[in-house]
């Protein structure tokens with residue numbers, strides 16, 4: 001039985017494990033053994049992983065796969081992908097090979113600005129803030145000098161500070177809206193530290209000002225926004241429509257259906273959600289492999305997908321003068337320095353595999369991964385259907401669940417080579433092969 005515990009985070013790792021396994025599992029000793037079997041055999045590497053978060057008990061393995069043959073801006077890349085979903089890497093590789101024959105992917109970084117806010121309430125006449133904004137802005141910049149010096153030396157820093165009246169949305173609500181260039185870092189800590197300094201200066205500015213009343217000011221939050229509509233990258237492919245001939249479908253038919261599939265995602269949020277989920281399969285796998293924050297990227301992309309007021313597709317397509325052009329445009333606030341980038345040995349290797357890209361190059365590569373994933377999904381959906389490829393990759397998961405031997409796996413994989421391996425049929429075939437009774441439906 002789980003029981004409340006005080007001061008858990010202060011216990012030693014061994015004591016935490018003891019408490020955890022004794023209180024939560026039917027077989028504490030076996031569970032402890034299992035958790036320990038996932039520890040790294042080099043204790044210094046394990047210590048690094050332990051230190052990423054609080055209360056680390058063990059490591060959670062995630063496959064780290066690669067998808068070769070991505071030609072991006074004329075250069076060949078092998079993409080590192082950390083993901084558990086069986087068909088994603090295979091889909092990426094298929095798209096990569098398809099576009100390798102048709103000129104590859106192109107990318108363009110459109111903007112790189114990040115944004116953060118001091119959210120505050122002023123329950124009085126806020127006009128003096130606006131009247132003397134120049135003075136306030138100078139003071140805000142001055143308050144962050146020691147924080148920004150380094151970033152400025154690298155070509156970044158604070159690019160603008162605005163005072164925004166949000167009282168039409170919420171009574172007494174104002175913002176300092178601050179834009180940043182954070183160069184090769186994602187910049188979350190840099191941005192938040194700056195905002196915290198600025199908030200302090202806003203308070204001292206208020207108390208020193210005869211026309212303002214500090215008791216009417218309440219700084220509510222100082223935080224970056226993960227919505228980064230000014231940190232945008234575009235990735236695209238294009239080829240003559242006739243070159244799209246695919247799975248027995250003519251280029252014209254394929255292009256027309258493909259375009260319709262995107263139009264459906266734009267018209268129907270139920271479809272758009274799945275359509276964009278498929279894109280995020282590619283985006284997240286790269287984001288995780290390169291030690292970036294996939295929750296931040298997910299949040300930004302979904303808000304961006306709603307910018308018209310209706311949640312819609314992140315990919316777009318046009319057919320003009322016999323040419324198919326297909327692209328993605330997404331906000332990606334990424335870093336190649338800071339965070340996990342030097343700490344996680346596999347992140348270091350993932351970045352090395354990509355040729356140690358700067359943040360802008362990485363934005364392009366990640367966008368390509370999203371586009372490639374969407375291309376593979378739509379290509380399957382408008383031709384053979386998704387289950388053929390998906391279930392083929394999932395077959396090994398089913399066989400592992402059944403605890404099939406390597407020999408059995410080889411026989412069964414061969415048998416399903418040209419069939420969709422539905423779960424029930426795999427189980428039936430497996431049982432027949434073993435000479436076991438076929439389980440009844442529902443068992």
Ligand code: MEV
Pocket residue numbers: 085274275276277278279281374377378381386
């Ligand atoms: C599965 O993870 C993703 C897809 O459903 C995406 C799509 O339908 O576009 C295949």
